Amino acid sequence: MKSCPRCEASIDESARFCSQCGAPQNEAAAEELDQYVQRQAKQVAARSGGGGTSEGGNGESGDITAADIFGVAAEELTEREQLWRRGSYVVGYATIVIALTQITNPGAWFLLLGGIAILPPTRRLLGLPVGGTFKREAMAGLYAVFVILGVALFFV
Structure with missing residues (x-):
């Protein structure tokens, strides 16, 4: 028997x-x-309509495609959209890390929610039931509300 070069499992010679x-x-x-x-x-x-969908999804057929969940490929985004996406990931994950280091404080839970809310996949997944994605500005506002509540609870 030979082994698979990828996972090293034993396989038949004729497989x-x-x-x-x-x-x-x-x-x-x-x-x-x-x-x-x-x-x-x-x-x-x-x-899905014969091509790549925009970040808002196709919105017409009701079928959920991979582009609806994961967004469009980076090559299809403008430079500004790529910068926004990268910044959202950095801010979101940094907020989540800070929240996890202070998890015993009640304010950390709001920071954790804010960090999750600003991440691009969250924005798309929350928008699927309404047929698109939430606006970046709406998610940034939600992030700001959660962070302000979290910081206020840190000092109270």
């Missing part, structure tokens, strides 16, 4: 794919997998 991780074991299997993935991508694109 085309690993039974543990699904990795192709030869060039023919890799090509077949690549063609399958391309066909699936075309089907998903056709069902």
Whole structure:
């Protein structure tokens, strides 16, 4: 028996794919997998309106796509949007870390909520039920409210 180069699981000599991780074991299997993935991508694109969606999602079909959850690719964002997204991650995760270091204080819970609220995936996931994403400004306002409440509780 040979082992899979990806996960090192024992596999049969004639196996085309690993039974543990699904990795192709030869060039023919890799090509077949690549063609399958391309066909699936075309089907998903056709069902979602024929192309990449904007950060607001398609809003028309009611189907949730990966772009709705994870957002558009970084190449499709403007420089300003990329800067906003990076800044949101930095501020959000920094706030979460600060909150976790002070978790015994009641104000830390508001800081934790604020840090989670400013993260871009949260903004998109909260907006799915209403068919889009929440505005960046709305989430920044929510972040500010939570941080002000948290800081006020730190000093009370």
